[in-house]
Amino acid sequence: MQSERPRPAATAPPPRPHSPLISPNTVSQVNRARVLQALYDVGPLSRADLARLTEVSRATIGAIVQPMIDSEMLAEGDPQPSSAAGGKPSRPLWFSPNSPPIAAVHLLPGHVETALVSAGGTILTTARREYPADTRDTDLVVDAVTDALNELFVPNQPAALGVGIAVGGMVNTDTGTIVQVNLAPCLSGLPIGPLIAERTRLPVYVDLHPRVQALGDRWFGQGRGLSTFASLYAGEALGVGLVLGGSVHRGPGGAGGEIGHSIVQIDGLPCHCGQRGCWETIATHRWLRDEAARLNLPSASTLTVGPLARLAAKGHPGAAQLFDQYVDNLAVGITNIQQLLAPGLFILHGDVVAGGEALRGKIERQARQRTAAHPGSPLQIAFSALHDDSTLLGAAGLVLSHSLQLTP
Numbered sequence: 150m151q152s153e154r155p156r157p158a159a160t161a162p163p164p165r166p167h168s169p170l171i172s173p174n175t176v177s178q179v180n181r182a183r184v185l186q187a188l189y190d191v192g193p194l195s196r197a198d199l200a201r202l203t204e205v206s207r208a209t210i211g212a213i214v215q216p217m218i219d220s221e222m223l224a225e226g227d228p229q230p231s232s233a234a235g236g237k238p239s240r241p242l243w244f245s246p247n248s249p250p251i252a253a254v255h256l257l258p259g260h261v262e263t264a265l266v267s268a269g270g271t272i273l274t275t276a277r278r279e280y281p282a283d284t285r286d287t288d289l290v291v292d293a294v295t296d297a298l299n300e301l302f303v304p305n306q307p308a309a310l311g312v313g314i315a316v317g318g319m320v321n322t323d324t325g326t327i328v329q330v331n332l333a334p335c336l337s338g339l340p341i342g343p344l345i346a347e348r349t350r351l352p353v354y355v356d357l358h359p360r361v362q363a364l365g366d367r368w369f370g371q372g373r374g375l376s377t378f379a380s381l382y383a384g385e386a387l388g389v390g391l392v393l394g395g396s397v398h399r400g401p402g403g404a405g406g407e408i409g410h411s412i413v414q415i416d417g418l419p420c421h422c423g424q425r426g427c428w429e430t431i432a433t434h435r436w437l438r439d440e441a442a443r444l445n446l447p448s449a450s451t452l453t454v455g456p457l458a459r460l461a462a463k464g465h466p467g468a469a470q471l472f473d474q475y476v477d478n479l480a481v482g483i484t485n486i487q488q489l490l491a492p493g494l495f496i497l498h499g500d501v502v503a504g505g506e507a508l509r510g511k512i513e514r515q516a517r518q519r520t521a522a523h524p525g526s527p528l529q530i531a532f533s534a535l536h537d538d539s540t541l542l543g544a545a546g547l548v549l550s551h552s553l554q555l556t557p
């Protein structure tokens with residue numbers, strides 16, 4: 150695609166008889182977005198690298214990046230030695246330490262975590278507040294979020310680019326309203342986005358936790374530079390965020406992502422959503438603990454995947470059998486996602502990561518056995534490299550996606 154754009158002002162072309170399909174201003178925004186996208190996908194890059202990757206001329210790259218350097222969005226790194234072929238030493242561009250940071254929020258039942266994240270993806274500071282999960286006074290929730298945000302904001306620092314909020318429940322992404330959070334009924338119907346925007350006077354974006362996590366992988370984790378992958382949360386609940394064809398998939402108003410309530414057993418166990426046989430009924434902590442109690446495993450009522458893996462490794466009776474069954478139950482849902490959408494790479498988050506290589510390798514083998522091999526989308530299971538930071542980094546990615554007009 151030809152992406153060259155005439156320089157504005159003195160070198161502007163004569164008026165055309167017809168309006169161009171996209172205005173020079175739009176082309177400029179598109180080129181700027183492509184430059185930023187390339188930096189996020191690859192890391193620090195010289196102007197020459199940026200020109201090659203975005204397929205625009207060096208001169209155009211210069212015109213795009215200079216205003217971003219002048220406004221301290223980007224900064225030039227130390228000169229790198231020139232290549233063996235000769236040429237001037239290059240100075241890689243990356244996000245300036247003085248660029249506006251991004252405020253990130255993870256709203257959970259009973260508490261809120263916040264962080265200030267640099268445009269380059271470093272968590273600068275964090276804060277936390279609690280609120281009664283059973284309260285009917287939603288002001289307490291909004292106060293907790295606002296307080297935890299205000300603790301991050303330091304006077305005389307650049308204002309934050311915006312606020313990204315990850316919610317552990319259904320959300321309307323068009324209105325920034327929480328639809329339903331099972332473990333904190335007070336949050337249902339709360340227009341958290343508009344309320345926090347009013348309090349902070351910053352742009353606020355709200356999204357479902359697993360999708361925000363996928364954005365964390367996309368901007369700052371193993372999903373960098375990938376157009377298609379799945380980010381799966383598995384632990385006390387199940388959720389999936391899908392990046393398909395370069396964009397995070399939301400569904401109308403953010404209705405998608407309720408993978409835990411896809412039905413895997415006709416007439417299976419009752420689920421708290423009112424259906425029977427949902428994937429959640431056989432692949433979350435609740436199922437694991439019920440089965441552990443049936444098998445008389447120690448500390449069954451609080452069992453998580455890490456201790457189960459250790460019991461299995463020690464040969465505790467019943468533990469290996471339960472571990473294998475849990476892995477198989479996880480693999481069933483992953484297989485369904487792969488059969489339908491072929492994301493190929495599944496990045497796992499949550500307590501499931503504590504299962505280690507024994508769990509990762511088994512899920513991969515099981516899911517591969519259940520799906521037909523296809524060269525276009527080899528199924529791979531990976532653990533998130535972002536650990537507990539993925540949601541807060543993803544909330545920052547949510548702001549980047551919107552405010553810099555980048556995809557997804």
Ligand SMILES: [Zn+2]
Nearest residue numbers: 410420422427
């Ligand atoms: Zn359900």
